Amino acid sequence: MLLSCNNLTVSYDTVAIQDITFTAEKGDFICIVGENGSGKTTLIKALLGLLPAKNGTVTVKDGTKIGYVPQKLSVSHDFPASAEEIVRSGIITKRPFLSKAEKEKARHIMTLLEIDSIRRKSFSALSGGQAQRVLLARALCASEEFLVLDEPVTGLDPKATRDLYALLKKINKEKGTTVLMVSHDIRTSMHLATKILHIDKSVQFFGEPEHYICSECGQRFMGGAKHD
Template sequence: MFTLTSPIVRFNHVSYAYESKHALQDINLDIPTGAFLGLVGPNGGGKTTLIKLLLGLLKPQQGSIELFGEKIENFKKWNKIGFVSQKANSFNRGFPATVREVVSTGLTANVGYFRFFTKQHKQKVEHAVDLVGMKEYLDTNIGSLSGGQQQRIFIARSLVSDPSLLILDEPTVGIDTENVKKFYDLLHQLNEENNISLLLVSHDIGTMTKHANGIACLNKQLHFHGDTEAFARLSDNQLSNFYGHPLQVVTHQHEH
């Protein structure tokens, strides 16, 4: 997939190590506008480290990162990047907060200290909740929703600041099969109708090949980055090499 605009994310020879242990080695990765990129790889392969670098929580020890054409050191428009953490689902379920209140927290940092939510902010919250199809639950306590519904609310929370890139870390863990399907429908809608680029981290290669239009396979190094069809043509043997251990993958035919 080629686009004329510069990529929204660019990793340029990035390496990172925790103490003496290499987590990422010489990563070169471009994410173009409009991507629906699946990031796969074994546990400990550096997926989380890559996300943390992208979010500016870690600084690369070698190489450089650009976001939306700007060096990450100078990048200020963090509201353009939404992040749904893997841990988002492990919140205190007894917490007395309505969907409206939870989604509002997605704007807290944008609004800034000593400023207050305005009517426009409130409309944005309602719009984001509407976008994920949960409008009738605006004033429901978040704890009384199902896991799949809560996941949608957390996506609404990151959508509320109008991001151009949405990063989701293992978003379907603990969600039943039927809701996983609905969840991917929502992602396709956001990607295609709302022009939001997606970076999806998952260990579930099968589902990923079915939905994403690009795959990046990460195990300390970037072993593969290309479109899903090319990834599906890889032999099990090649995949096992990436993973460092034998692997059997059921790849789905791309639906689009």
């Protein structure tokens, strides 16, 4: 077991998520789905410790690092940062400078994600798809074990979206990286995920996609999605 979330409750002025319990195993590809405002992003932030839990616990297996890919990052258009600087910032080390091996690791990941050629480009000059790949590469530098993504395809065109999803599936399969991802796209989620976590403040369904299709909650949600 890689991550275990037990009876997690987070509230702002009102309750945002309540009593959420689920676990992630090594190699899982979990998609978190639900309506807008159902608490998906809140759940991710609470899992990462960016929001305080009112109740419940989040336990991550000892020594497991998490690589986080945020929703489209709002960076001012003149922020000076090259793609490579951002990818390298994912490498967490106590020493002030990166070793040669660490630099090579970052370069290797950039090659894998096909962003090696744009490594000297300014982040603000990248296309949406390239920018998300840079953030994904940064997350992989932080951890190849466990990726947490908050709807990484927001604002991407259909092709860039397909490519990014395919890339995630490839990383998940080939490296055995566990993926936990918020997704607005239920059809793609069904295709990618090994498990679906449907929340609406609390857990509505947690299990395999095949069972989700048959469940009442899955039927309702996917039926609704057709009219989008």
